[in-house]
Amino acid sequence: AQSVTQPDIHITVSEGASLELRCNYSYGATPYLFWYVQSPGQGLQLLLKYFSGDTLVQGIKGFEAEFKRSQSSFNLRKPSVHWSDAAEYFCAVGESGGGADGLTFGKGTHLIIQP
């Protein structure tokens, strides 16, 4: 069964500083990988996704993520965070084979931005 680990429950970053959120997955084949952001009381917004090809993926709001098969990781990065980036971030993995393709999510990382 597939699984996702987000090792950091909370991360605090100063505004303007760089950010990296960690994500490790367990999946037998090449997975589909996603990062979502969730603001309080809101649904999930897709930041970026990886299916195949270039392992460095660009997303919305200046985010990027790099797929590293050897490390089973898909870390999310942003060079300079803004106060509006404060939210909950979820990494998710989906099946690349046929049939069911519902996502398995990590427990999330809560991002706090210091002024």
Place this chain on the structure above:
Amino acid sequence: EAGVAQSPRYKIIEKRQSVAFWCNPISGHATLYWYQQILGQGPKLLIQFQNNGVVDDSQLPKDRFSAERLKGVDSTLKIQPAKLEDSAVYLCASSLVRAGGYTFGSGTRLTVV
């Protein structure tokens, strides 16, 4: 395009009562998912529909939860009877093509007291 619509936005019920949630996916999206998100956790898939057929309901507690998607469009998720541990946000999502990107609704926040 219009997003995934869910109602109600909030619901408070007593344990052992029943409750139903409604979801209207993006027009043309054949695949519909229901997720349960307990406070402090990531969403967990409950059920996946392809048109009006069930693709995956392996994590749906079938003794109390049921879901249907009549005519392959709208869907309802029902809990009967509710337990305290069912307190969560219930998210609906839809997608046009396989792994093409899932669009989530804003969810229904259920509190069981």
